[in-house]
Amino acid sequence: MSPFVAELIGTMILIVFGGGVCAGVTLKKSLSQNSGWIVITFGWGFAVMIAAYVVGNYSGAHLNPALTIALAVAGSFPWDQVGTYIAAQMIGAFLGAVVVWLHYLPHWKETEDPGAKLGVFSTGPAIKNTFANLLSEIIGTFVLVFVLLALGAKGMKFADGLKTLIVGFLIVGIGLSLGGTTGYAINPARDLGPRIAHFVLPIAGKGSSNWSYAWIPVVGPIIGGVLAAVVYNLIVQ
Template sequence: MSGFVAELVGTMILIVFGGGVCAGVTLKKSAAQNSGWIVITFGWGLAVMIGAFAVGKFSGAHLNPALTLGLAMSGDFPWDKVPTYILGQMIGAILGACVVYLQYLPHWRVTEDPAAKLGVFSTAPAIPQTFSNLLSEIIGTFVLVMGIQAIGANKFAEGLNPLIVGFLIIAIGLSLGGTTGYAINPARDLGPRIAHFFLPIAGKGSSNWKYAWIPVVGPILGGMFGALFYKAVFLQDVKPAFWVISVILLIVIVAAYVGEKRLKHPEAAASK
């Protein structure tokens, strides 16, 4: 199995289980309806674990463009494989979302809330604030990528690493996920959002493209910084890219903060 196919299949599995648990908890007349955040976080942790077990020996089971880019930036993954990995992840995420749509086919029509339907496919902030939402995704993905590298540095019984990574996903969801729904993965959010846009979902409403850039940009920046931070702090291998990404990260965060302030107080911004 090629890296492209492995990433496609693994990400599709990830979305089938992850999107599936969101659908089960959210959509009306599902037996799992209203079973809560704990069920969702455990469902996503298991989704990552199963996807990683399925394709780990073929591609390393990145299943996440933020991880792929982070590892490439830190020198742990060849740049020439990055495009095919990310393409596989995106296609897999779209296909996985389509499977979830088909699995819950009768439930879309009886669920009136368009936001609930979109929530099956993609994330949304509990409190919409550009600066805070972006920061949440950066922090969550920073913890994810740094945590994966830290887990990889430890010795477990053969084959147990995906299980530990699954627990890491659960921990991130429980501790950090309540703000934005912890996309922490551009493919996980953008792929299903694209599927939501094209699928004939009854009463689906908007795909919320205005927010869609945050769960893409935030995880990419957080993932790259997490990988470079691990190298610099844990392994004392400070690469020039560490400082470049640090500056870019600072600029983006400051720009998001200033932009949000200007939107909140347009009169004061205009007077300046």
């Protein structure tokens, strides 16, 4: 499996599980409706973990443009592969969102709230405040990337597969502690790919795709990831 295909498939799996848990919790007449934020955070943690287990040996399982860029800044990933990885991640995220839409096909019509439908695909702020929302995405992604770099440090040894399990719980931890402000995109592809799917798919009563907010879960994670890489390099050197 090529790294491009691996990143595409891995990110698609990520969104199928992550977007799927959001759909189950928010869409009307789902058996898991209203099961809450803890279910969502664990769903996303499992999503990252499972996707990483599937494709980690082929691409390193970045599954996130902010992480890919951060690793390049840190000197751990070649810049000439960054574009290929990001393209694969975006395509995979879009396709994953399409799968979620198809899986919950009868539930879109049953759900009146357009915001709930958009929330299946992309993030939004609990309190709209541009600076605070951007800062939340920066901090959340900084924590993600800094911890991932630390877990990959020389001399840090794990039993086979344990590191990936820890990364899954890292996502849960970020969601529980920092995710309540913006929905913790912490991943441009995770937000933008499904938001594009929301825009183009024939979803009953879907409303706006909220493009005025869409730049925050793209720019914030990239800034946070780059800052984490710079700070980590300064500390370890």
